[in-house]
Amino acid sequence: MTDPSRPLRVLCIDDNEMVARALGRRIESEPLMKWVGVVHEGALAYDRVREELPDVVLMDIDMPGTDPFLTVERLSKDIPSARVVMFSGHVNSAFIERALDCGAWGYLSKNDDVARLLEGIRRVGDGEIVLSEEVRAVQRAGGRPG
Amino acid sequence: MITREKVNILLVDDQPAKLLSLATIVSSLDETLVTTSSADEALKYLLDHDCAVVLMDVCMPKMDGFELAEMIRQHPRFDRTAIIFISAVHLSDADRLRGYNLGAVDYIPVPIVPEVLRAKVAVFVDLFRKTRDLERVNDELQERILEVNRSNGRLRFADRMATIGTLAAGLGHDMGNLLLPVRMRLDTLEAMDLPDPARADIAAIREASSYLQRLASSLRLLALDSDAEVPSECSTRVGDWWSETESMMRNGVPRRVQLSTDIPSDLRPVRMGKAGLTQVVFNLVQNAGDALRDRSDGTIVVSARDDPGRGTVLITVFDNGPGMTEEAKARCLEPFFTTKTRGLSTGLGLTLVSALMKRVQGTICIDSEAGIGTRIVLELPAAKAADTARPDGSPMRVIASVTLKDVRLAAHVRSILDSLEYDVTTGDRNGADLWITEADGNGEIEAARRFAASGPVRRAVVLGTSPLTPGDHDRVVYLDRALKASALRAQLRDALRANGRGAGVHR
Numbered sequence: 001m002t003d004p005s006r007p008l009r010v011l012c013i014d015d016n017e018m019v020a021r022a023l024g025r026r027i028e029s030e031p032l033m034k035w036v037g038v039v040h041e042g043a044l045a046y047d048r049v050r051e052e053l054p055d056v057v058l059m060d061i062d063m064p065g066t067d068p069f070l071t072v073e074r075l076s077k078d079i080p081s082a083r084v085v086m087f088s089g090h091v092n093s094a095f096i097e098r099a100l101d102c103g104a105w106g107y108l109s110k111n112d113d114v115a116r117l118l119e120g121i122r123r124v125g126d127g128e129i130v131l132s133e134e135v136r137a138v139q140r141a142g143g144r145p146g
Numbered sequence: 147m148i149t150r151e152k153v154n155i156l157l158v159d160d161q162p163a164k165l166l167s168l169a170t171i172v173s174s175l176d177e178t179l180v181t182t183s184s185a186d187e188a189l190k191y192l193l194d195h196d197c198a199v200v201l202m203d204v205c206m207p208k209m210d211g212f213e214l215a216e217m218i219r220q221h222p223r224f225d226r227t228a229i230i231f232i233s234a235v236h237l238s239d240a241d242r243l244r245g246y247n248l249g250a251v252d253y254i255p256v257p258i259v260p261e262v263l264r265a266k267v268a269v270f271v272d273l274f275r276k277t278r279d280l281e282r283v284n285d286e287l288q289e290r291i292l293e294v295n296r297s298n299g300r301l302r303f304a305d306r307m308a309t310i311g312t313l314a315a316g317l318g319h320d321m322g323n324l325l326l327p328v329r330m331r332l333d334t335l336e337a338m339d340l341p342d343p344a345r346a347d348i349a350a351i352r353e354a355s356s357y358l359q360r361l362a363s364s365l366r367l368l369a370l371d372s373d374a375e376v377p378s379e380c381s382t383r384v385g386d387w388w389s390e391t392e393s394m395m396r397n398g399v400p401r402r403v404q405l406s407t408d409i410p411s412d413l414r415p416v417r418m419g420k421a422g423l424t425q426v427v428f429n430l431v432q433n434a435g436d437a438l439r440d441r442s443d444g445t446i447v448v449s450a451r452d453d454p455g456r457g458t459v460l461i462t463v464f465d466n467g468p469g470m471t472e473e474a475k476a477r478c479l480e481p482f483f484t485t486k487t488r489g490l491s492t493g494l495g496l497t498l499v500s501a502l503m504k505r506v507q508g509t510i511c512i513d514s515e516a517g518i519g520t521r522i523v524l525e526l527p528a529a530k531a532a533d534t535a536r537p538d539g540s541p542m543r544v545i546a547s548v549t550l551k552d553v554r555l556a557a558h559v560r561s562i563l564d565s566l567e568y569d570v571t572t573g574d575r576n577g578a579d580l581w582i583t584e585a586d587g588n589g590e591i592e593a594a595r596r597f598a599a600s601g602p603v604r605r606a607v608v609l610g611t612s613p614l615t616p617g618d619h620d621r622v623v624y625l626d627r628a629l630k631a632s633a634l635r636a637q638l639r640d641a642l643r644a645n646g647r648g649a650g651v652h653r
Contacts, residue, residue, distance in 0.1 A: 022326070022331050092370075110326045127557055129558055137420065
């Protein structure tokens with residue numbers, strides 16, 4: 001569990017500038033969160049996390065060039081203090097399963113309410129695995145994993 | 147493959163001796179010979195049978211051969227039947243001409259030369275047989291062409307649906323991606339100290355964007371593969387689902403058509419996934435909209451109610467359109483049946499609805515009356531109560547205690563338990579009925595056994611790294627902690643659903 005008095009440091013890996021900038025602005029206005037910044041290329045994600053050591057990493061899935069799940073796997077092994085959460089508009093059971101298998105701390109849908117997204121980020125900081133309601137519904141409906 | 151089937155040769159003569167001699171002459175052709183002694187008798191036979199050749203005497207009492215030939219020719223079924231007249235009396239050119247005019251293929255005078263008659267009959271039998279075989283091949287070909295056309299239609303439909311699906315999914319996803327920064331910026335703005343008019347503007351933008359958000363979600367639902375939804379795992383709250391998809395449904399009907407709803411909030415959830423439900427109801431609403439296209443007072447009502455007696459939920463789509471004809475009602479679930487212009491409709495919508503309903507073991511009932519409208523009732527199985535009810539049947543949520551040192555593993559187990567509707571506590575297991583713990587040796591599994599033995603419904607799950615002796619307690623389960631997240635989720639779920647029966651070592 002993180003120290004509650006210390007703001008939660010959030011890094012975002014997303015090639016969509018509009019999403020990242022709006023998220024940064026919103027997180028900056030949260031008293032207990034700190035916006036570390038954004039990485040627009042999946043290939044640069046690992047080094048940036050190693051450098052900044054954020055508490056929570058929001059990881060987009062649909063980025064050109066790299067397999068985000070491999071990055072999640074490497075990060076969860078090498079830098080477990082940085083909890084990676086998938087952050088995507090693509091919600092399907094294969095992605096959800098893969099993400100959790102690779103060590104992600106959850107899966108937040110970009111279609112979720114902003115308040116719920118922030119709550120989700122906070123809960124990951126508190127040591128919970130978070131899944132958006134949409135993600136849980138797909139996970140339930142998708143039958144047995146594995 | 148064409149096989150030789152015998153064909154019928156009909157002989158008509160009022161004199162038994164002549165009939166017998168005709169029969170003798172053609173008998174060596176090895177076909178079916180039918181002898182009749184009057185025109186009446188011959189007609190009766192022809193009513194039920196096809197004939198290759200009719201050999202008839204011209205001169206018969208009551209109805210003569212000419213009259214019989216005229217009656218035969220009136221019927222299109224006998225187009226292919228060769229009529230041969232035989233006469234000892236009517237042998238003038240005028241008689242022959244009359245015979246040919248009535249459609250005879252030959253006119254044979256008596257005395258008959260047996261070989262000649264046999265040869266002539268054989269030619270016409272052969273012609274009949276070849277024509278019939280050709281017709282059969284032709285019918286088969288027609289059927290094949292029809293089948294090819296049908297499969298082409300199906301392919302085009304599948305192709306079109308795939309294209310629409312991809313388009314809808316892409317659109318829904320991109321809309322969602324753009325709406326996220328809009329919603330976040332609105333949030334940021336709202337937190338500022340702004341004058342009231344600006345707040346009103348923000349509220350209006352928020353309203354518009356939340357409409358678009360719902361539209362985007364339902365576009366994605368429409369494109370999702372409903373086959374991936376396992377019905378038994380689904381539990382969709384109809385009210386919540388409707389508020390998500392309503393905006394898209396409204397967009398699916400003509401502007402002048404009213405769409406009203408009556409969906410109580412306390413309905414039991416249905417055992418069908420959101421994507422499947424969206425595809426079914428969207429189809430029905432669209433059909434209703436099409437039926438009301440030319441109306442100024444068109445109304446569609448989507449309503450839902452519980453049927454606790456049958457354990458189902460009924461979803462009804464009603465429209466006050468022109469209603470369906472009896473034929474349309476009987477055939478509307480058939481593939482390719484449509485009453486709409488091709489291009490507007492593929493005739494596959496209701497077939498798809500019916501298939502989706504079958505998949506979830508639901509039924510579709512169509513009630514339509516001309517001038518009143520059409521009511522389509524979907525009966526869907528209600529989702530079963532959570533599996534986590536106590537063995538005594540009480541719906542109370544079971545309290546689970548998780549004591550695992552690995553932070554992420556603990557979080558993952560809590561998340562699984564939460565999805566299985568357990569109330570999860572950390573630490574103290576005294577108030578819990580399920581304890582998830584870890585062990586590295588046989589000694590530590592003893593605590594789990596003691597826990598399970600200490601209450602009638604208590605169960606324990608032990609996560610470990612080394613192979614352990616299976617617990618002799620049927621309410622203690624051992625799972626390998628090195629399992630991948632998805633496998634652990636599946637095994638834990640199965641173990642807990644087994645409800646204490648036959649649980650042992652799961653590796």
